Amino acid sequence: MNKQHLLTGVSLATAVIAVAFACAKPKGPAGQLGASASVKELMDKRKLTEADVEAALRTYTPGGRADEYMILASGGQAGQILAIGAPSMRLLKVIGVFTPEPWQGYGYGGGGNEILAQGHQGDQKLGWADVHHPNLSETKGDYDGQFIFVNDKANARVAVVDLSDFATKQIVVNPLVSSDHGGAFVTPNTEYVIETSQYPAPLGRDYAPIEQYKEKYRGLAMFWKFDRAKGRIDQAASWAIELPPYTQDLADAGKLDSDGFAFLNSFNTEMAIGGTLEGKPPIESGASQNDMDYLHVIDWRKAEKLVADGKSTTIKGVKVISLETAANEGILHLIGEPKSPHGCDVTPDGKEIIVGGKLDTHATSYSFEKIKKLIDGKQYSGKDAYGVPTLDFQQSIKGQVEIGLGPLHTVFDNKGNAYTSVFIESAVAKWNYKDMKLLEKIPVHYNIGHILSAEGDTVSPDGNYVVAMNKMSIDRFSPVGPLYPQDFQLIDIEGPKMRLLVDMPIGIGEPHYSQMIKMDKLKTRKVYPVGENIYTGQKDPSATLAGQEKIVRSGTTVDVYMTAIRSHFTPDRIDVEEGDTINLHVTSLEQSEDQTHGLSFNLHNIDLSLEPGKHENVTFVASKAGVYPFYCTEFCSALHLEMAGYLLVRPKGTPPGSAAAAGSASAAPSGSAAPPAASGAAPKK
Amino acid sequence: MLARLKLALDGFYEFLQRPLFLWSRPVLALLVIPIILATFKPLWHFDFEAPQYPKGLSFEVFSYKLESGHDGNDLREINILNHYIGMKKLDHVELDDLDWMPFGFGIVAILLLRVAAIGNVRALVDLCVIIFYFGAFSAGRFVYKLWSYGHHLAPDAPVKVEPFMPVIMGVKKIGNFTTYGRPVAGTYFFTAAVLGVVALTLVHLIVGRIQTRREAARREKAATA
Structure with missing residues (x-):
């Protein structure tokens, strides 16, 4: 850093600090000086640079203030x-x-x-x-x-996750394939959720020897029909397209200009099948021999019509457009794409498709206009081994940008810039997809996979944040054993230069893609109406209100209609016989925000979360005689520990309330003679 | 002496029969409006503040119902909290005064129109007495009910507290809660109507007395002349 930069940096940081403290400190001759002196002291003590302090001020969010975005x-x-x-x-x-x-x-x-x-x-x-x-x-x-x-x-x-209650x-379940990768990507109005297969296998999950790979193994593009009103995928209205056994990878739906199309890339067009023990090359090298793999271009609107016209065959209950039909009817086209590609991302205007070649140093931009012209004019460069028409690579692309080693995924801002993750280099490359120029790279830590930007794959990205999702964190966090956390790095892209703001360890799994949505777009419910079954979205038929609690016995089945409200369950005693089946119906009568109860039956692997209003149904067998306390597992109130009850499971053949059931040690001479009919015959409905 | 008293009483009876000033009749009819408003507007407002309720809890008493914040949930929440100290439920069943209060207001409104129609002082005095009594009785019931809530706590409640007088006006600290009570629109409208009737009655009494004196003086003059 030269002197000029250092001075600018210091003065900028001082200005930021001064602003931050101007409100807090009374103005006096030494007011500002005192404030920055104490901050400087803190910076020295914690060994923080001006850039650190700036980044902290950019991200620090006091309790009680909501974040601007949510990353999912x-x-x-x-x-x-x-x-x-x-x-x-x-x-x-x-x-x-x-x-x-x-x-x-x-x-x-x-x-x-x-x-x-x-x-x-x-x-x-x-x-x-x-x-x-x-x-x-x-x-x-x-x-x-x-x-x-x-x-x-x-x-x-x-x-399918509902964001009204998360x-x-x-x-x-896709009954046709056993692994997927190109999913779950939605079309612009969520007409479909696209899911494409990863490792080819016989469709319908059948067996075929690996030697018949080329003949029997296939890829698949599944189009799951989404019923927005019901909030569920309509499996009967979903359909698929059979694809050649190239290992299909990531997919993206076209938008605006390219709406109605879907794009997915593939690797292993060599159709390598490994065989390392037999001395054959592993898939990793067998699949990396060709300089080009295939970008698949799918006209899903046309495919939808074909299905409606009955030009599909049904496999395992799913309507499938055969590879032959797909090739002949012009709904599937292939275009070469540079070596072992990974990302496949449509630009916000829908005019271009950006593909990162994992083993190529370029990001390639395909022009949808050019592709469409070639398809409409049937100007094919040839056909692949399965008869699928291919388009000429050079005639399909807008251009290529030298990005670096291992470009993968690309996201966008609102100024015509693309941000591509560069895996081998551990960097994010910013480049302009309008004039195809590399602008800047920022190192990330380390081995970046996916990348996301604020609303970055919509028609209108926000252009303020990028998050690098890194596979390795090596020296970024405190050690927690040989399995290291993943590292999400938030990058500020608002200024002329990208700035790394903060690292977030992810200690639960290896995340792949993520999306970032403006918080105010989420209309989240705070409580459920009393008795809602959250899995049906309806009031549960067994919803129990105050005063309706009861235990209904019928043979060996016991229906318990229970309510939970601070700080008690009603009923709080359930008396059954060994072997009885218990149908528990429990409703939370709470309606206040964040007033959640839990309900666990120990030694029965039952644990419910009863958010305000929620209803749950549980069926279990009281298989072993004994006394099982049940209790609220959320510290709901001052009398939370008292929010408990007993499941009493009598040994088989013991009448309720009988001391004989308690065993010989506590057998009492009196009070044990209650005839079974007195309390054992439960009131029937 | 007796004759003097009789004379005075005669004067008073005669005064009671007198018609109201013409202008006061439409005024009386108009006083129905604040009574109607009082029937349908909240009468009293309560606020509860505690650390774990950053949005606060509140409820309002109407002549015929209870209404509470956050879509009615605040009252449910207050009742859940109150059950810990064994307080009776704050609801329509317990506060059955809400059954007759609106009829009370209705009767007052009808009586107002009656006075405006009949238009004599006797009816106005009746109304003044009734409306004052109705107001005082309602306020008294309200205070008694609150007192009763704070003094009839279930003996088996999980949390034992000394019987207490809940807040009516102003601020009161109860446990972790700061509670506030204050009259609101409905009470103000009703008070305005009561004050209107009282003022009209006073005007008639005072003006009537002055006029009676004048007439008596005139009569005396005429007698001596």
């Missing part, structure tokens, strides 16, 4: 979505999606079990996911703040 981030192997406030970079919530989440009572007895069960596959009660790409619902290509979708790469699933409402 992939939780990676945790199978969840993370909600993070920005610019403060504070974790607000881990949303249970594919993995049980005990705090939210998600997957521990209540309705969340049913959502998770939607994602089970046969006998496999999947308890995790590899969450990759969360995508916010859009209206006219802009985030509307209503829903977020996310894919599970490991098991080819897509989840709860997962649906998991759909």
